[in-house]
Amino acid sequence: MEMSPSVESPAVRWVARLRDLGLLVALAVVVVVTAFRSPQFATAANFQRILLDISLLLIVATGETMVVLTRNIDLSVGSALGLVGITVGFYLKGHPDIPTGLILAMGIGLGTLLGSVNGLLVAWGRVPAIIATLGTLSMYRGLVFVQSGSQQVNPQDLPARLIALARPTALHVPWMVILALAIAVAALLFLRFSRTGRAMYATGSNPMAAHLRGIPTQKVVFVTYLVSGALAGLAGILYAARFATVNPASAGMGFELQVVAAVVIGGTSILGGRGSVVGTVLGALLLGTIANALAVTGVSGFWQRAIEGGIILAAVSADAVLRQHAPGRRGEHA
Amino acid sequence: MTPLSVEAVLATRGLTKSFSGPPVVRDVDLDLRPGEVHALVGENGAGKSTFLRMLAGVHRQDRGQILLDGAPVEVSSPSVAQSYGLALISQEPMLFPDLSVAENIVAGEYPVARPVPWVRWGAMYLEAQELLESIGSNLDARQRVGGLSVAQQQMVEIATALARRARIVLMDEPTASLSPREVDRLFGIVRTLIKRGASVVFVNHRLEEVFTIANRITILRDGAKVGTFPTSEITRDEVVRRMVGRDLVWLYDKPPSQAGPVVLEVEHLTRRGVFHDVSFHVRRGEIVSLAGLVGAGRSEVARAIFGVDPPDRGTVRVDGQPVRMRSPREALQAGLAYLPEDRQHQGLVLPLSVAQNITLSILREVTRLGWLRTGAEEAIAGRLVERLQVKTDRVAQPVEQLSGGNQQKVLVGKYLVTHPKVLILDEPTRGVDIGAKAEIHRLMGELAQQGLGILMISSELPEVLAMADRILVLREGRLVKELSPDEATEETVMRAAVGALDGVPEGTCGAG
């Protein structure tokens, strides 16, 4: 998904911008097939559940999209989510009356702090992103255990108002989902219309050229890590709200792979410069829908993983094939 | 040290820079007067690019001073240089392949709305398109930069520098892959810039261009300044002698060639929207040149023959045998070799050494049972480095550390060792200095005499006229004219390239 339009007519250009067509097709196939197999799938309640499920993923993947656009990666998001969840969770044990807004702010603040470590290491420490964030992946996870003494945060430790964020509102859509969508839309606009957003594309497309153009690449990269950390922190709080439990060994464990999967399946290039939040939303939606569909259709537990892998491969293949035959695109140059 | 002249907008004193070995720019004093076009010339590796990069904040000098309007300044980064009103058009295009042409042009200085500063895309496209038109390019501002030809990228670079409204424009071989029409346009722009009060430093190996546009010439040799001369007070021969430090035969006089049987036959080659029904042949011992404007589709034809972008229709035969044009590998096996125009991306593996690059296409010859014979490899590389006068410490030096022209020589060397039946050369002497250019021409002549068929693409008309046994002119993807050396002059070729009618059509760029 590239933001820069190509030579063709506006209509063709619009279709090309929906490069995520392949993903949409894959998504549609999954939905239709599942709906036929299970009457419980295509219900309002179940779609709400899917949305709840992906909103955590989407929030973190939105930040990751920015990081990846600058030709970097943030593998520490799962650990950061866990660390923030545990830290704030334990704090809430002693302070049950804190307003929800403040709890969210604490999560964002703490996450930003964790993100800034990554940002400093990558932007100014010149540590390659994968090494820096593999390092903080381990370190933050270690801190989760240290912080919690290997104890988990239990439902009775968390304020009911926090947990209510994951419950349906009057409009039948939980706050968490609304929040996730708002964040995605904000990021979309930011990337398309703000100078910093464009600088992210430029930095990822050619870091050296960006530097020579006087784009403050280091600041830009730093900002993406701040955003990624802040959103992972927010997700840490929402994780506690959704599951009412924060376990040091499982909260956010391996989450980074899902997040990166949503981003790259959504078509953002891991070499930077190309991609969009729209793709990431579709990627997250696809992953969330597959997981839900497998659970709802009652496919044997033994088959779920293989089918999930198969669907992901099929989806990205369909996407790649459609893209190679898309109008005005020359496969050889892609 | 030269005393400071009051009127210099930009001056350097004792500027020195070294990388790992001895200094590559040594104690250079230079004064740039307001409203002047100041040419900087020297052999490949003389230090011209390094000098400009110091001015633009890309490299920091080891020693010496940079003065703006007489006051010393620290140009510590490219953005500082920009804030001083300096803009660099670099030798290798430095662009964002994933972004549109327009964004490339304005990047960093987007038109924004008030009071909320969101990027106004419509205004941006409009501005960029106007700028492109003003330099005679009709590239689509909305097009992605990745996939543009080198010349087209160079046009984008030029537009970028113009968009900055810089006071001092540093141009590092901006014309290296431009054809005469684009060069004329560029000179028009330079004159406009000068009128607006800007000053220009201009690096170029094509001396005729230097003498057309420059007021003064500074000559560098091995990193040191030889002298600065008003253009009116020095001759070309004199410039060359001072550049090289000795007398030099710098023109290769190609003997007439003996054309043998047809070795390459191209029939009805078509790629929709790019080129149409292109048919021609090349005989053994013949040098055929493909001429045309930037974007006429010359490189595209060559790439199709070589199997890079397979054509929609048409056949290619080598020695009468059809070539399956599906990959360069098959083309190479059929006896074709293609020297691409984009040396940084398609030609060289920059981090690998000179020797490793030269043997990349002939690894079989330096391997025994899968084992690399580094000795043999270095011997082959050593011979070529000597022959082409590549300025390098050792054949084990990474190519990315060479100057642009020396990289080009390595690239030429890499294709000379492949022993093809047909050699396609796309801008083979881009950025190469006069001495080495003559050497490359001599090599081409020798290869032709050995019975190779050579297809040469060049934007430099004197080169085309000097080397070609036949000239094919391509315009907007169609072969419009074939000229023999007797008929060919700069004028006849250009007339065919822009269109027989003198109303020069404005749609010659971006065949797509």
Added chain:
Amino acid sequence: MRELRSRLSGLLGRSEALLVALLLASGAFGAALSPYFLRVSTLFDMTSQFVEIGLMALAMTLVIVLGEIDLSVASVLALSGVVLGSLHEAGIRLAMGLPAALGLGTFLGLFNGWLTTRLKLPSLVVTLGTMALYRGLGQILLGDRSTYGFPAWFVSVDLHYLPGTPVPLPLVIFALFAVVFYLLLHRTVAGRLVYAVGNNAEACRFSGIAVDRVKILVFTLSGFMSAAAGIMMTSRFGSARWDMATGLELDVITTVVLGGTSIFGGRGTVAGTVLALFVIGTLRYGMGLANILPQNQSVVIGALLILSILAPQVWTGRRRPHLPRTSSTT
């Protein structure tokens, strides 16, 4: 290749010398932590715990130098083990089962390479999919069971030693493979192709190199090595299950990048990977003996990973901004 290595050290500001120093330091650290550390037999025995990672890291070095990644290694390991076990259960002799398992892993690697090159997709995406797929196939095959009951000669390869020495068999096997990979990457034309393609695949295509074939071969090799690791692990545990080696791909990648291989491709050495493997192994072993919890060990390993890059920069005081190399415009 000497050039490349010196350049590598120049660019990243570190070299194998740094890793050797780190190895010595972690040895001293381990000895200081626990009185049980400096016992020759256990010191050798500990290597068996990370040799499987090492086998996969050798191939992964090539994959990453090539500018690609293979996230499916641990899944291939598991599936190969599961298939080996299932064949054995079905009454097929190990003499047939072992080549079959190796062949399967090789094929799975080939499939990764084929998908990556055919679809022109990033290998990250492809192997993310096959990572789930391969492991899922193992799960379908074996369900919730583990297979065991292998013949005695096959079980516990790590308790067999090179005659007359305390060197366990897995270490010997690893050493042999390390030598092979060293020669392959640094001395043969195949290695040259890996570096060249990893640095600039486009230029390689123009030079008539069968870029896709190089990629497919390297992925295939990765599959083969993962299967070898799977066989070794199955022997060590005397059993196989679908979920063995879960998450090990991250350890493999950590090892390779600590060894100095650039994740953007084009740079890296086998020696670096081997040294990094032993640095991490020694540290983990030392801390394990001191009963330091694995999660706290992770803090140390994570910090080490970062410091191994950061420290030399501070040391040499280089101030140039680190910029990844520019990408191809075509």
Added chain:
Amino acid sequence: QQVRIAFIPKNLGNPFFDAVYAGVQRAAGELGFSTVEIGPPTADPASQIPFIQQQVAQNVDAIILSANDAHAVVPALQAAMRRGVKVVTVDADAAPEGRQAYIQPVDFTKIGEEQVKLLAELLGGRGEIAILSATTTAPNQNFWIEGMKVELAKPEYSGMKLVKIAYGDDEPQKSFRETEALLAGYPNLRGIIAPTTVGIAAGAQALETNRAADRVQLTGLGLPNQMRQYVKNGTVTAFQLWDPSQMGYAAVYLVKAMVDGFEPKPGLSFAAGDLGERAFGENNVVIAGPLTTFTAENIDQFDF
């Protein structure tokens, strides 16, 4: 010289094993032994092996282990026993050739039966039911599920129908999602048995979130501390467990006997501190204690 014991749980951070370890420490305190709890952060099959080897390298006298996989640990445990280390498994057994004795928390053959009985009581003997298990590979879980199936086949349960076995992998998030899928996929579902502490807690949270507690009865094996809230607010009526600390306590006393030269054999017995005598059954299996049912009335008497 002091006897040193290493306790290796399936994974750390699991409140269940913290309770087991509390028993280990209580007995060790009484006997003057030193203990250490060390293990992997997640319960995957191979992860315990390095810990076994590291403890052997440290010359511990005994290892008390709850096995993630019955077979993968066997070679490492056998190597340990060859070096003279006593090996006792608790809670989750290893294959008999890999240990000297196994302490089972309760009579496992009864668990399936008891759980089905409890749920039948809660449901009045009719309705669709499901099982929420841990991983597909967990031997205990599968053994108990087998027991449940056998029990359900009896005529008195003809009104109850097992519609699905879901696996939450002992991860709260996955268990939560699987519970929701059960609620969505089976509109007539009346009961869930979650014989795993992680599963039942996540399941309770899912019931509460989806306001499904009045429709669906959840029971299973849970920790009082984790379940207290759900029992008090009515999401869960009753669940069961044994006292995990008894296993740890008995295991240490068994180690003491073994260090003193005792050889476990079926038919023999040993003195398990204040638990009294405990006897070995077939394969050297010892049963630690009875199953307890927790309800709103009694839950406050327990703290683990």
